[in-house]
Every structure is written in structure tokens, then in C-alpha cells.
Amino acid sequence: MLKYILLGFLNYQPMTGYDLKRLVDGSTAHFWHAYHSQIYTTLRKMEQDGLVTSIIDNSDERLERRIYDVTELGKSKFKQWLGKSLTELPPSKDSLLVRLFFSGSRDRSSVLDELRFQRQLRQQQLELYRQIKPEKSPAESDLIDFDREAKFWRMTLDLGLAYEQMYLKWLDETIAKIESF
Amino acid sequence: MLKYILLGFLNYQPMTGYDLKRLVDGSTAHFWHAYHSQIYTTLRKMEQDGLVTSIIDNSDERLERRIYDVTELGKSKFKQWLGKSLTELPPSKDSLLVRLFFSGSRDRSSVLDELRFQRQLRQQQLELYRQIKPEKSPAESDLIDFDREAKFWRMTLDLGLAYEQMYLKWLDETIAKIESF
DNA sequence: GGCGGCATGTAAACAGTTACATGATTCC
DNA sequence: GGAATCATGTAACTGTTTACATGCCGCC
Numbered sequence: 001m002l003k004y005i006l007l008g009f010l011n012y013q014p015m016t017g018y019d020l021k022r023l024v025d026g027s028t029a030h031f032w033h034a035y036h037s038q039i040y041t042t043l044r045k046m047e048q049d050g051l052v053t054s055i056i057d058n059s060d061e062r063l064e065r066r067i068y069d070v071t072e073l074g075k076s077k078f079k080q081w082l083g084k085s086l087t088e089l090p091p092s093k094d095s096l097l098v099r100l101f102f103s104g105s106r107d108r109s110s111v112l113d114e115l116r117f118q119r120q121l122r123q124q125q126l127e128l129y130r131q132i133k134p135e136k137s138p139a140e141s142d143l144i145d146f147d148r149e150a151k152f153w154r155m156t157l158d159l160g161l162a163y164e165q166m167y168l169k170w171l172d173e174t175i176a177k178i179e180s181f
Numbered sequence: 182m183l184k185y186i187l188l189g190f191l192n193y194q195p196m197t198g199y200d201l202k203r204l205v206d207g208s209t210a211h212f213w214h215a216y217h218s219q220i221y222t223t224l225r226k227m228e229q230d231g232l233v234t235s236i237i238d239n240s241d242e243r244l245e246r247r248i249y250d251v252t253e254l255g256k257s258k259f260k261q262w263l264g265k266s267l268t269e270l271p272p273s274k275d276s277l278l279v280r281l282f283f284s285g286s287r288d289r290s291s292v293l294d295e296l297r298f299q300r301q302l303r304q305q306q307l308e309l310y311r312q313i314k315p316e317k318s319p320a321e322s323d324l325i326d327f328d329r330e331a332k333f334w335r336m337t338l339d340l341g342l343a344y345e346q347m348y349l350k351w352l353d354e355t356i357a358k359i360e361s362f
Numbered sequence: 363g364g365c366g367g368c369a370t371g372t373a374a375a376c377a378g379t380t381a382c383a384t385g386a387t388t389c390c
Numbered sequence: 391g392g393a394a395t396c397a398t399g400t401a402a403c404t405g406t407t408t409a410c411a412t413g414c415c416g417c418c
Contacts, residue, residue, distance in 0.1 A: 001274075001405085086277055
């Protein structure tokens with residue numbers, strides 16, 4: 001999956017691993033995050049597979065930057081991937097729910113502390129989403145063609161917002177339930 | 182993570198890999214799914230690590246069933262894990278959103294087809310959740326102590342229901358938006 | 363002088379997925 | 391007779407995470 005995210009961004013412009021990391025953090029991280037280590041190794045793998053090429057930029061003298069660009073093969077594989085619709089629900093994984101599921105034997109206060117802390121984090125995440133303006137940029141404004149692109153970005157952000165609000169509501173209800181046990 | 186789910190279930194009763202697979206499918210799969218292959222290999226790994234023991238049951242003659250039971254070490258590791266609260270938001274991954282994010286270059290009809298199909302799947306998932314009654318059982322009713330346990334199970338199910346409803350609403354809105362481009 | 367951020371990567375471990383494999387029983 | 395489900399597992403691969411590693415620059 002990460003492979004396609006990187007191809008997707010490289011379609012806009014050649015970039016370094018670090019640029020890609022920032023783009024991912026500023027946009028797709030909310031529904032697909034990646035560590036820098038994975039980005040660098042995936043780029044190397046993609047180069048071996050002929051999906052991207054890289055050149056070393058020494059213009060800065062003291063720092064070597066490897067700039068990646070997508071190849072024709074990369075472009076076609078990306079389009080191929082976009083062309084094949086998902087036919088299943090993406091599986092979701094939520095370790096908080098796993099923990100709650102098995103919390104029958106835990107102290108009430110311990111469970112409540114955990115849920116209240118998650119509530120804080122969700123609230124912060126919601127504020128963060130609210131500050132994002134897709135009209136302006138996904139961290140690197142001028143890279144991307146913002147007619148159609150921004151609309152799709154906006155839609156994914158809308159789900160993020162709805163998700164956090166739903167989650168907060170559920171946390172509040174769940175905390176209240178446990179308090180009244 | 183799967184390790185703790187398996188320990189959690191084995192705390193109720195000794196079981197085979199297949200029993201665990203069914204329990205997972207009938208309860209935690211909505212927030213943490215696992216393939217049978219992973220369950221079997223994880224159980225072997227856990228046995229090596231001393232978290233569980235297994236005995237081979239030949240009572241059936243034609244079929245060898247390996248029955249796993251949690252050890253004291255397994256029980257204590259499980260409690261230790263439950264004791265350490267999550268301090269971060271569990272990362273979420275949703276490949277549909279990745280695809281939508283990069284759908285600026287796609288045909289409108291292709292995106293719409295994909296979203297409409299996801300809508301169907303989400304609707305089915307919602308119906309499925311609505312049929313689940315935690316009061317009755319998580320597939321194997323008599324295994325579990327259903328005072329406190331069922332309440333926590335119910336809470337995770339509530340999130341599943343809220344999630345599907347939120348997702349359906351977002352899909353409807355998003356489909357409408359794309360239709361009106 | 364120390365800290366944080368920029369910028370790059372590798373290595374090892376762990377987790378998860380897909381494919382292969384077998385054989386019995388039950389339902390149509 | 392064939393398909394589906396029960397029931398068990400292994401092997402190979404892919405993907406992800408954590409830890410290790412380095413060195414510069416700018417700020418306080």
C-alpha cells in the first residue's frame with residue numbers, strides 16, 4: 001500500500017524520501033501512516049523494481065539528497081492499481097477496543113483513566129483536523145494541481161472529522177456507563 | 182497484539198486453534214481480525230515462550246486436536262499488558278481512503294462504482310452487527326462469565342455500530358458530492 | 363555547550379497475508 | 391458425485407515497527 005502512496009505523490013513531482021515523509025505526515029497519515037525507515041526502504045525496493053529512478057543531488061555540498069522520480073512503469077502500475085476497485089471492506093484494527101473487550105477483570109478506575117486519556121487524545125486530533133485547510137495545501141502547497149485533487153483530499157478529511165466526533169461521543173457514553181456500574 | 186487476544190480467550194477455558202479462530206471471528210474480528218494461519222503459528226510461538234501449553238487430544242480417533250491452555254506465566258503477562266494503559270491513539274489504516282485521496286485523475290464513474298459497492302458492504306456489516314446479541318454469547322456462550330464481560334463486549338459492539346453508521350453517512354454524502362461535480 | 367530539528371539511512375525483529383496442503387464429514 | 395464446511399497445519403513472502411547510527415545547523 002505504501003508503495004502506491006509514494007507513487008501517487010511522486011506523480012506530482014520528483015522528491016526525496018524526506019519530502020515524501022512530510023507529505024505523508026501532513027495528509028495521508030490519518031488513514032495510512034508510515035515511519036521514515038519504511039519510506040526509505042520502500043523507495044529502494046521500488047527502484048530495484050523499476051518503479052522509480054533516483055539521482056543524487058550534491059548541490060548542497062555538505063548533504064547528499066537522493067531525489068526520486070517515477071518511471072513510466074511506475075505510472076502505469078499506479079494507474080492499474082487505481083483501476084481495480086476494492087471489493088472488500090478494509091479490515092480495521094483498534095487496540096483500544098481489544099483492551100476494552102478484555103477489561104472485565106480490570107479495576108474500574110484503571111479502565112476509566114485509560115478511556116479519559118484517549119478522550120483527550122481524540123479531542124486533540126479533532127482540533128488538529130479542524131485546523132487543516134485542504135484549499136491551502138497538504139503541507140507543500142505548490143506541488144499539486146488543486147482543482148480536483150483538493151476535493152478528494154477534503155473528502156478524506158471529512159471522514160477523519162466524522163470519525164473523531166463519533167469516537168468522542170462513544171468515549172463519553174462509555175465512560176458514563178462504566179462510572180455508573 | 183494477537184498474542185493477547187489469544188491469552189484473553191484462553192483465560193476462560195482451554196481451547197484448540199480452531200475454537201480460537203471462531204471466537205475471534207465472532208467477536209474481536211470487528212476490531213482485530215486474524216487468519217487461521219496466524220493463529221496456529223502464534224500459538225506455537227507462545228508455547229515456545231512458555232505462555233501456553235498444549236496437549237494432543239486423540240479421543241476422536243480420526244482427528245488430532247491440539248488443545249491449548251494458558252500457563253501462570255501467560256496469565257501474568259496478560260495482566261501486565263492490561264495494566265499498562267495505551268498512551269497513544271491506535272493508528273488507523275483505511276485503504277479506501279488512500280484510493281480516494283489519489284482519485285483526482287480517475288473517471289467519476291469508476292470512483293462512484295467503488296464507493297457504491299463499499300456502501301453495500303458497510304450496510305451488510307451494519308445489519309450483521311445489529312443481529313449480534315452480546316447477552317446471548319460470543320459464539321460459545323457457556324465459556325464465559327457473563328456479568329461484567331458482556332458489558333464490555335457490548336461497548337465494543339456499540340463502537341462498531343456507530344462506526345458503520347458514520348461511515349455510511351459519509352459515503353452517502355461523498356457519493357452525492359461526486360455526482361454533482 | 364546542549365537541545366531540538368533537519369536529513370539520511372541500515373538492521374533486526376515482529377506481524378500479517380497468501381498460497382499450498384491434506385483429509386474427513388455433511389448436505390444437496 | 392460434488393461442493394461446502396470442519397479442522398489442521400506449514401512455507402514463503404510482504405509489510406511494519408523498533409532500534410541503532412550519523413552529522414549538520416540554528417537557537418537559547
